[in-house]
Amino acid sequence: MKTKVQASAAFLEPAKAPAVKIFGVGSAGVAMLDTLNGGDFAGAGFVAINTDASSLAASSAAIKIQLETKLLRGLGTGGDPERGRAIAEEQFATLKTACDGADVVFVVAGLGGGAGSGISSVLARAAKEAGALVLAFVTLPFACEGNRRQQQAQQGLDQLKSVADGVICLPCQKTFKLIDENTSVLDTFRITDGLLVESVCGIWRLLTRKGLIRIHFDDLCALLRDRHSESVFACVEATGPARAREVVEKLVAHPLLDEGRALAESSAVLVSLMGGKELAMAEVNRVMEQIGRQCEHAQIIMGAAVDETLKNRLSVTVIAAKQGPVPMELPPLAASGDSVEQVTPRGIMARPGSRCGSSAPSLTSEQREQILAKNAGTRARKTGPKMRQAQLPLAIISKGRFDKSEPTIHKGEDLDIPTYVRRGVALN
């Protein structure tokens, strides 16, 4: 098991690029982190956090933190976010140390279970206290996972929104449009993983690539922060001479953007264009003009950057946010003002580069041993949380009598599906 940051590649980055740490929280978060870890995130630190030893054991993250108390015995939180939260609070110092040296912290989690939903917001707070900007990328459970998970997820999301600078949220239910009925549960999760990873990549590139037009991170946060309904995102690519037109067509047809409706309804849209060396301003303008026509009511923030590895591909990431109802408790504005300062180039350059290299959490050797022991002991366990997930009745149920009527959706849950099915009550 590696316990040091992969390499000090971060040193080699131009001083302007912010130091990014990506945290996967909970079993889903840790799994998604693995998908990210394969991608091109030179210089980013990967940290896996979970209560569940088997999930961490399988992770390829450089740093793994198992939040553990004797009571849990490596068995996770039992699906209770309150426990997740309590352990995270207990280990707040560890979390904060883990965030040390990062200018930007990404928190990746699947909300709904105990660990992801409970720990994420505490981690976000720790990251803020460590001086980083926090952006969370989370999924909400499938409707058929049941009411309790939905509620836990919603609560976790609200908590995150009140601390993180930005939250990008993908309700898994939306991905149903992308899959056919026979897709297995695990493949379905792979698709959600893929989508979330795309958005992390999109923002990562935005932050780290040389920009023709740079998006300021504070613009991005401002866009996400004050919009309390979910932000939707999509990432598309095209090549060839007609690529400018094609990307827009693909965006408008994108299922996560509700066939373009999400754009039409959004009040703020962030567009990030990425192309190879030959990306020209004229092309950027052409794309922006067409996107602008799709979202007439929105404030548009755009950025364009060159990524040589893209060669002749044009890649566009869009984040569309709707102005939701304002929640009862708004995070204090002063706090967000503070954090914005941290991203100014001055703030970032002031950080000695070497701190990136030494950002391993200061676990005592005792603690580390503990983690190692736990991981070794539980590797063989078969009934991991994913196995349990796999037994959920994800097969799409014929809606019988309600086939032709408007579905009864309540807080994202399809109530036309029998209650006993959604609650996972076994007959027999």
Place this chain on the structure above:
Amino acid sequence: MFDDSSIIVGLEIGTSKVCAVVGERNADGSLNVIGLGQARSRGVRKGEIVDTTQAEEDVRNAIVEAEQMADVEIRNVYLGVTGAHIRGFNNRGVHPVVSADREISEDDVQDVVKNAKAINLPTENNVVHAIRQHFFVDGQDGVTNPVGMLGSRLEVDVHVVHGRTNRLQNAIRLVKGLQLEVDEIVFNGLASSLALLSNEQKELGALVIDIGGGTTDYVVYTNGVIRHTGVLAIGGDHVSNDLAYGLKVPLSRAEKLKLEFGSALVDEETKGQTITITNELGLPLKTVNVEHLRRIMSLRLEEIFQLVGQDLEQAGLFNYLRAGIFLCGGCARVPQIAPLAEQVLQMPVSLGQTNSVSGLKSALDQPEFVTAIGLVKFGSFKTRKREGKPSLAQGIKGALSSLLRRS
């Protein structure tokens, strides 16, 4: 034959049945139900018309039956509406009292009510009701009639029920196509609550839940006024559908099993009990586990109460229901439903009884007909108001009349 003006007809185009109730208003203002017509409903899902031809036929049959029984010709109806698109909220109107002596006049009251009803709805929506709650004079609340009081600032709360214009129009258009006039449209939940609650219960605070075939409509009263309304597009159809799915039987069979063996609670003695389903010849086709049947039902009904409960919790109304909770709609017939609701909502729950209406016993005792009886009651309130002084209620009618005309 009766004098036309005293006849009031309520029409509910329900998901399970269409029913028309004919009421007669006596000289003393009391109400008498003199006719009832009903037909199985085939063109409605979740409270909204999905098949106009079928619905038209069903409405016609129900009306004809009611006409025959009451021996009247029906020309106007108070039409019940429901559906997932219907919402309620409270709105406050403010009006400065400008007269030199600061005495609040009738005009001030009219103005403040007008302000409260000036609601900015999305253009595709239409107000169904804007019901006056209480007045505030210089911030002091609970004023029922401020005329003659002294003050500089008059405020009033109204409860607004609104819905999608085109979806409301579907029902209105259908009724008009049958050469019937629509007096007014009324939210079904409101109608049911009018039929069930006494003034005292409204004063104490009460919740009425009407669980029908396709929707659950509910209304909360506190301090004598409507405080909250809601619609869940879930009902008895969902129970049957769940059973069809869970017991692997056709929907029609599931419906029968529900009526015959259903219960909202799973008790010990049903454990292991089975029912054998036979075909027309009496040959066994399949056995069904009674415990499973009731478990499936119980979970669905429990969820309905949980959802209503969550909504009231959010609205902060839970502690104001001192008269308790009253159930109606066909699903109120499910055995043990009141105890289940009590378990979930932790409050006394009873089956509603229609209040201060007399006449046909057969109609008045059925939970399915509560809405239509309530529609008649609504109509009778309106007639009474119209006969008296030109009241504030006219304003609502004004807002609605454009909707009725356009249909």
